[in-house]
Amino acid sequence: MTAPSEQGFRSGFACFVGRPNAGKSTLTNALVGTKVAITSSKPQTTRTVVRGIVHRPDAQLVLVDTPGLHRPRTLLGERLNDLVTATWSEVDVVAVCFPADQRIGPGDRHLVTELAKTRKGPRFAVATKTDLVSRERLVEHLGEIAELGRETGTDWAEVVPVSAVSGEQVGLLTDLLVAQLPEGPPLYPDGELTDTPEEAIVADLIREAALEGVRDELPHSIAVVVEEMGLRRDRPEGKPLLDVHANLFVERQSQKGIVIGHQGSRLREVGTTARRSIEAMLGTPVYLDLRVKVAKDWQRDPRQLRRLGF
Numbered sequence: 001m002t003a004p005s006e007q008g009f010r011s012g013f014a015c016f017v018g019r020p021n022a023g024k025s026t027l028t029n030a031l032v033g034t035k036v037a038i039t040s041s042k043p044q045t046t047r048t049v050v051r052g053i054v055h056r057p058d059a060q061l062v063l064v065d066t067p068g069l070h071r072p073r074t075l076l077g078e079r080l081n082d083l084v085t086a087t088w089s090e091v092d093v094v095a096v097c098f099p100a101d102q103r104i105g106p107g108d109r110h111l112v113t114e115l116a117k118t119r120k121g122p123r124f125a126v127a128t129k130t131d132l133v134s135r136e137r138l139v140e141h142l143g144e145i146a147e148l149g150r151e152t153g154t155d156w157a158e159v160v161p162v163s164a165v166s167g168e169q170v171g172l173l174t175d176l177l178v179a180q181l182p183e184g185p186p187l188y189p190d191g192e193l194t195d196t197p198e199e200a201i202v203a204d205l206i207r208e209a210a211l212e213g214v215r216d217e218l219p220h221s222i223a224v225v226v227e228e229m230g231l232r233r234d235r236p237e238g239k240p241l242l243d244v245h246a247n248l249f250v251e252r253q254s255q256k257g258i259v260i261g262h263q264g265s266r267l268r269e270v271g272t273t274a275r276r277s278i279e280a281m282l283g284t285p286v287y288l289d290l291r292v293k294v295a296k297d298w299q300r301d302p303r304q305l306r307r308l309g310f
């Protein structure tokens with residue numbers, strides 16, 4: 001028998017999907033209220049499944065953030081797509097994000113069609129970034145979303161316009177997602193924001209810093225592995241220091257030069273940026289030891305992929 005306080009409590013999983021840059025990570029952060037997923041102004045940088053957890057007196061909503069779906073050209077691409085479709089079938093609700101400042105395109109159509117094949121359960125349409133557009137454009141956008149639903153045989157359980165930046169309708173979206181969850185006890189301890197190991201979050205923060213300002217195809221060629229992380233011993237009382245030793249892998253020697261920069265200037269900047277965001281995230285001063293290594297063609301090599309955590 002459940003305790004009276006647990007009666008009516010709901011818990012479960014939701015997943016945001018959508019084309020690259022649709023605003024999924026930002027929305028996850030807005031719902032959870034802290035930065036857990038990695039956002040970037042460049043597409044397809046969300047690689048790890050990062051969960052944010054919304055704790056409420058009546059519910060616990062676990063948000064799963066997946067990579068974007070794309071045509072696989074490498075083994076890594078295939079693995080990522082498998083991860084996406086597996087997640088779709090496991091969660092309680094899938095919410096497709098359509099950025100209001102972009103027209104619905106072939107990528108969206110492909111995604112919703114694939115989703116219709118793998119999932120029969122509730123699907124939401126979320127019109128994201130509503131702060132960027134006029135009311136007229138938003139109405140048009142909602143019309144396109146409805147049309148896409150008809151075309152693909154998708155019966156949207158809800159269509160919700162939101163802005164993760166202004167916060168408009170974020171609360172409503174949470175309510176509607178929670179309403180789709182089954183009754184059940186909390187899945188995670190109270191106060192836990194994410195179950196992603198800290199190492200993975202730290203690796204993502206370093207990767208995010210390394211991607212800043214790199215304009216070419218490099219995003220797909222960088223992987224970060226935290227080799228060792230721990231509080232330094234023998235520190236004075238109240239002055240903790242977290243040691244982080246991480247390797248940044250690129251695929252080719254030429255890319256190493258890009259990441260390191262002239263006389264190491266770029267790598268120093270990456271290190272400083274990454275260190276600051278790790279400190280902000282974990283609330284502890286950090287010593288970051290960052291090394292750049294070449295793992296030749298790691299995207300195509302199953303052994304390397306495993307070693308890099310894929």
Ligand SMILES: Nc1nc2c(ncn2[C@@H]2O[C@H](COP(=O)(O)OP(=O)(O)OP(=O)(O)O)[C@@H](O)[C@H]2O)c(=O)[nH]1
Nearest residue numbers: 021022023024025026039040043044046129164165
């Ligand atoms: N103005 C505005 N910008 C937004 C909003 N949500 C996201 N953005 C911006 O849109 C860009 C992409 O957002 P992300 O959250 O990284 O998008 P994503 O869908 O997770 O992207 P991938 O990781 O590439 O799949 C970032 O520059 C965000 O700051 C919003 O509600 N309003």
